[in-house]
Amino acid sequence: MSTHFLGRPAPIYMLGDSQCLVFNHLLFEAEHQDQRYSLLTQARYCPGLAAHTFANAPDQPQVRLHETVLRALLSDCLIDRENKALYQFESPQAGLLSFLAGRVAAAPVLVFFCGSADLVNLFLRHLGNDNDFFLPDQEHLLAACPEPGPRQIFPYETARNYLKDLIKPLFRGLNQLKQLGFDHLFLHDLVPQTPDDDEFARIYGYRCPLKVRSKALLLMNQVLAETAALHQVGWVSIWEQVTEQNIRKPEFALDSIHLNKNAAFLSVETLWQAMCLNLPAVYVSDSDQTQTRLEILNELTLQLAHGALQGHYAEVWARWQSQAELWDWIESQQNRLLLQLEPLVSALHALTQALWALGLQKQLPNVLGRFAPTIYHHRPFIKAAMKLNHPNGASNAEAVWDWSAPFDSGLSDALFQAALRAYEQTPRE
Numbered sequence: 502m503s504t505h506f507l508g509r510p511a512p513i514y515m516l517g518d519s520q521c522l523v524f525n526h527l528l529f530e531a532e533h534q535d536q537r538y539s540l541l542t543q544a545r546y547c548p549g550l551a552a553h554t555f556a557n558a559p560d561q562p563q564v565r566l567h568e569t570v571l572r573a574l575l576s577d578c579l580i581d582r583e584n585k586a587l588y589q590f591e592s593p594q595a596g597l598l599s600f601l602a603g604r605v606a607a608a609p610v611l612v613f614f615c616g617s618a619d620l621v622n623l624f625l626r627h628l629g630n631d632n633d634f635f636l637p638d639q640e641h642l643l644a645a646c647p648e649p650g651p652r653q654i655f656p657y658e659t660a661r662n663y664l665k666d667l668i669k670p671l672f673r674g675l676n677q678l679k680q681l682g683f684d685h686l687f688l689h690d691l692v693p694q695t696p697d698d699d700e701f702a703r704i705y706g707y708r709c710p711l712k713v714r715s716k717a718l719l720l721m722n723q724v725l726a727e728t729a730a731l732h733q734v735g736w737v738s739i740w741e742q743v744t745e746q747n748i749r750k751p752e753f754a755l756d757s758i759h760l761n762k763n764a765a766f767l768s769v770e771t772l773w774q775a776m777c778l779n780l781p782a783v784y785v786s787d788s789d790q791t792q793t794r795l796e797i798l799n800e801l802t803l804q805l806a807h808g809a810l811q812g813h814y815a816e817v818w819a820r821w822q823s824q825a826e827l828w829d830w831i832e833s834q835q836n837r838l839l840l841q842l843e844p845l846v847s848a849l850h851a852l853t854q855a856l857w858a859l860g861l862q863k864q865l866p867n868v869l870g871r872f873a874p875t876i877y878h879h880r881p882f883i884k885a886a887m888k889l890n891h892p893n894g895a896s897n898a899e900a901v902w903d904w905s906a907p908f909d910s911g912l913s914d915a916l917f918q919a920a921l922r923a924y925e926q927t928p929r930e
Contacts, residue, residue, distance in 0.1 A: 509796070510539035513772070516573050517547055517614035520692060523755060523765050531773045542769060545573035551618040553667050556674030564677040579609060580681065608684040612737060612772060613675070616691050619667050620721050621705055624660075628717070630708040634660035636716040645746035649710035660717075664724045672732050679733075687735035687772060690722045692764070693749035695757040704757055715747050735775050739767045794830060795841055801827070802844040802851075809851035817855035821848075832871045842875045849876065853920075865920040 510528060515521040525544035530537055547569035557565045574580045628634070633652040636642065675686055694714070695701055702708045722740060729736045743753040743764050755761040801824060808817040821828075835842055849869060856862050869876065 510541035511610075513540055513542045513610045513612065513769070514545060514573075514577065514579070515542055515612050515614065515689075516545040516570065517550055517689075518617050519546060520614040520617060520689070520759060521612075522546055523759060523762060524768070527762070527765060527769070529766075529769050529773075531769075533773075533777045540769065540773070542765075543577070545577065547573055550615060551622070552616045552671035553619055553623070553669075555615060555671040556677060557670070559669060559673055564673060566674050566677060570674070579683075608682060610685045610687070610772075610776065611678070611683055612687040612689055612768075613671075614689045615671055616668065616721060616725060620691065620717060623667065624664065624721070625709045625714060625717055626705075626707055628709060628713055630710070633713050634716070634720075636660075636720060639716055642719060642747055643712050643715055645748055646712035646715055647710070649712050652713075660720060661724060664721055665728070668725060668728060672728055672734070675734050676732060685735070685776075687737050687775070688725060688729050689768065690725065690736070690738040690740050691718055692760050693718060693740070693744050693747075695754075696748050697757075700757050711748070719747065735772075737768055737772050737775070739764060739771055742767050791834075791838070794827065795838075797824075797827060798831070798842075798848070799844050802848040805848045805851040805855075809854045812858075814855035814858040817851055818859060818861070821852055821855075828871070831875075835872060835875050839875060839878045843879050845872060845875050846879045869920045 515524040521544045523544070524542040527542045529540040529542070531540055532538070547567065550567055550569055555567050555570070557563075571580070630649075631652055632655065633649070634655040635657045637657060675688070678686060695704075696711050698708065698710055701711075701714065722738070726736050726738065740747075743750055743760060753760050753764040801820070804820060805817050808814075808820065831838075831842065831845065835845075849872065852868065853865060856864055856868070
């Protein structure tokens with residue numbers, strides 16, 4: 502009997518209403534450019550979430566996300582308690598949870614399922630069995646649906662504007678997530694439910710005919726897709742694949758409300774096509790050897806950060822020196838792999854602290870200078886070197902770092918800048 506490590510699949514987080522639950526712990530193999538990759542979908546159900554409750558009202562100055570969304574992100578170590586995206590690793594301490602959880606060094610993929618509750622609990626309930634609205638080309642789109650009989654008809658623009666107002670909090674919240682650092686956001690379309698009017702009435706407690714329900718779903722998906730494009734949020738749609746004449750195909754039904762794993766496969770397949778176009782190379786690496794070395798970097802960064810936190814500075818320095826071949830390889834490849842080298846900056850923070858404690862801080866310019874492109878890429882707002890000693894009133898531009906001063910972790914970025922400046926000013930062959 503033996504055990505083999507099969508690698509770590511790239512996680513894809515499916516969050517939102519109960520439509521996301523079918524995706525929990527599904528493992529997929531995807532292909533891109535003749536290479537195969539493992540994807541693991543993880544469902545995070547957010548009870549009570551709706552488009553109109555995704556974030557607080559627009560008239561409030563500070564955006565506040567629905568509590569269940571925050572809890573879902575926090576439980577997966579995707580954010581910290583200050584609602585900052587942990588994948589960015591701004592310090593060794595901030596990166597520990599992400600490394601332990603196996604986070605990749607890029608914004609995670611978040612797919613949201615939201616809007617079904619708004620449709621059935623608000624819009625369709627208001628229409629009920631007596632009201633309807635006009636949908637352009639509805640006779641062609643809904644030819645397979647039986648006519649519901651005489652009803653009061655609302656204009657198309659009235660229905661459309663109502664739904665646009667309803668989803669404003671959803672996109673306010675998604676924009677807030679983008680500001681927190683989550684760049685790879687997707688929204689899944691609303692899926693068809695049971696075509697049986699009696700079954701629908703038993704579930705939701707009111708009657709609304711199939712033709713009205715179907716056109717409401719079509720309009721809601723149209724409004725969601727247009728708004729997603731406006732806000733640069735990815736759109737995952739499987740409607741045409743799981744319906745025939747805009748009525749749900751029986752082979753994709755899990756129950757009256759949800760779709761099954763066959764539909765989930767179509768969703769992931771559609772999502773993967775979008776990911777291959779838009780995601781950084783962390784999901785599409787060029788070789789197994791590269792991915793293995795990046796895994797070693799992740800593990801090593803965790804060890805270095807932990808050692809620095811524990812005050813084991815000699816061990817940190819020795820561990821760094823033992824990986825000379827890895828650092829040589831990273832230095833030679835960093836321009837190609839910049840997006841994936843975020844952990845290296847955390848490792849350099851730990852090394853800086855160790856060298857300072859060991860009295861070897863004058864080695865920092867040469868050590869850090871090798872990785873200047875990576876540091877500048879992941880710390881674009883790095884502060885200019887701060888003056889610690891200005892006996893002659895020198896200006897900031899003329900300030901020289903005091904290499905004998907006590908180490909202050911709060912000045913790590915300033916120290917990085919000083920070391921890189923010293924490296925750039927040192928003559929080399």
